[in-house]
Amino acid sequence: MNVVIFGAGLVGVTLARHLSEQTHNVTIIDSSREAVTKIQEKIDVQVIQGNASSDDVLEDADIEKADLVFAVTNSDETNIVLTLITHAQNENARIFTRIRGEQYTSKARLWQADRFHNTRIFNPEQAATDAIVQLLTVPSAIEVIPFPDGAIKLAGFKLGHESLLIGSPLRELAKAGRKIPLIVAAEQNGEVHLPSGETVLSVGDRVYITFDATAVGKDMYKLLGIRSYGRSSVIIVGGGGIGVRVGMGLSACGYSNITFIEKSIDRCHVLADMFPDAFIMNADATDLTFLMNMVGHPAALVAVAGREEVNFLVALAAIRQGIPTVIPMLDNESYLALARDYGIESAISPKGATVGEILGSLRKGNIIKSAPMMNGRLQAFMAKIESGSRLAHVTLAKAKIPKGILIAAVVRNNRVTVPNGATLLDEDDHALILCATDLVSQIDDVLAVKVST
């Protein structure tokens, strides 16, 4: 595929790297000479320095032959104009446009217009907000991947000392009458694998289970050996745009006790207008003694301040304080890598959340939703089985699924089941597919509808 990326910011560069690793022809355009030179040294893509809307640059980038275009400059307005120009020159290109401003994203009718029919808008900050809110809807989870229906969720948990799942192989436990949840993936000693009946889990393992969100109960937490802190209270550090959105999302889903910690007094007044029932504290969250005195026993702390260092530091302090769910927003890859070593299980990366989703949605087949999980080591897909694909009308044993790809769950009539070799997939079933990130291209073979033979 020919890919053109406008804007060499964080998202642009990450997209460029992933796509060029998947052997696509990537051209990246940015007006800053400095940014452009840096990329050229790091990744194998064509770079053009110049004004993206000028005819020369567009001609150089071969916009007419592009299959895929990303408009990810820093300005919403520029992105919209670039989308329109691209559409005028090449009607068939798929266009992904980053729009941050709510004044644009909320105009559903604008984006339904003809000239945008190949365009998908995305917003990393909104994606990060959604991820944070989703994570907090399942108490004590370390990662939550929602699927469009909302009823079915895939969530990761860290097994506690009192878990009923540890010590013996899962098959034995099942024989002994334990109700075993649908464990679709597990991470043990840093290795990701798909558990079988022989798997023996131990304390500290991270397990990913699929369940019906309406039926989350005490039993599940007892099995996992962790406490559910419920939706008692949450602290949000940083009252910027993301903090506000998280606050809105959380109050919409039942968190009644929200505390904001924000450094700027002006911003505090804005927050006080928007959240009359919330606690708005005008303080510096890096003042750790204050934080310690303040926090009490909240169920969760979300760190979404403007600076990642602050988020990191606050998250560390919160973990030491024993807050069960701590979610810092981090985009810097070195910080993300460090986070786990320090016990931060649920860092949210706006860039990671969107880039993963975009890359997933580029796959063939009828993919309803895709999301990276386990720090991007696995990719989860929710796909609708279509007649003519390799999966339809055959049992899984005969479906020739490549190694490394797992059909983790099948959703039929809104009921989740774990498939086995004898499961027969039909059209219109939804399948939850997990796949190692380096094998995602093989998903195409599995899901694509074969035209001939």
Place this chain on the structure above:
Amino acid sequence: MNGLMVIRVLAALLLILAFFLVFPGGVAWWFRESTWPFFCAVAVTGIPSLAGLYFTRNMRGELNSRDGFMIVSLGWLVAVVAGAVPFVASGLLGWVDAIFEASAGYTTTGSSILTDVEVWPKGMLFWRSLTQWLGGMGMLLLALAILPALGVGGMQIMKAEVPGPSKDRFTPRLISTARILWGIYLGYTLLATVGFYGVGMDWLEALDHAMTALSTGGFSTRNASFGAFSAAAQWVAIVFMTLGGINFMIHYHVLFRRNFRILNTSELHVYLGLIVVSSLVIALSRLWTHPDLETALREGFFQVVSIMTTTGFATSDYAQWPFLAQAILGGLMVIGGMSGSTGGGVKVIRVIVLLKTVAVVCRRLLTPLRIIHLQVDRETVPRDMVEACVAMILLAIVLVLGSMVILILLGMDPVSAFGAALTCFSNVGPGFGTVGPASNFAAVPEVGKILLAILMVVGRLEIYTVVLIFTIGFWRRR
């Protein structure tokens, strides 16, 4: 200050008053009473008015907020004096009593110095009711509505004359806002007249009481006030007094815009809630001695609505009621009606803001770093408005207590002095003790009457308008 413009507006106001003086004259003529007092009053108000309009005919200009305060304060002073002329001219009252009666009229207080109203000519009684009707919605606003040719910045006048801390115009043009307010007011008055007529009053009494119920004034043509009329008439009065105590912006939105969301306002909820709860509590407290349920309920509702909307009609002597009931009525007297209504008092919204201020201060003490905004109906109340509300209530307390002390020095007993000061400031009518619902203000010393008349106007214009004029800053250049 734009002195000539102020005179021009005042002259226009006098013209309107002269016009309205013709109606009681007509009533007097119809009943073959003496029309001389009204001829005299029309002449006294009309001639200076026409002269003033003639000499300022070429004046055009902007009014600033000082002019607005000046016009409203002087306007009310002029209206009270002009309103007293018929009483004096008829020989029924001396100047002091006449001034007291006129200001009890325009300010919709309804306190009276008359011991026997039933012997008064019908034309005179009609004029008393009419002054209340004019003062209820504000005669300067009326001047604005019917004389747009004045060509003045009416916002200043509306700000000073319409009660309540926030004044929204709900149409782009202020004149149409004024017309709508007066239109709704007139419509309700006609409706109330038909209602009273329907339950057995004669047409003139129906109109008199409709005007004083809607304006939450409280003048009656009977010595026993509403106690002289049937139970049905009392229920009709309860409905229209309650309507008069509701913000007229709410009436407008519900009647003309079919916007029922505006009913979801905490001021309205508190207003209606206070009426219902207080009425039930009073009715219950009286059931011990008063076994008839309907009467207890009706008297409870009537008295609570009458006091809370600051109307001041009476059906029975609440001075004989249990202390609890009297205490509740005293509290309601302070609170009064809603902002933007015809009611007096410090207004429900200010009490809400005051209580919320207390809550906010307490929460700040608990968590000093917390930022809290005072919100009413999910809207943040700006700090300056909070300060204005709190300061107004404070000033009200000072004024009432100060007046009480003066009245005590003049020889009144403390309970009556407090009752008189509070009831006049809140524009209610009856007070406690010797100025309770069963008696009247005739026995108050002359100086006290003048003081109370001033207090009524100060209360009606919500203190600031009048008090400002007596500050040095008002007269200093910018």
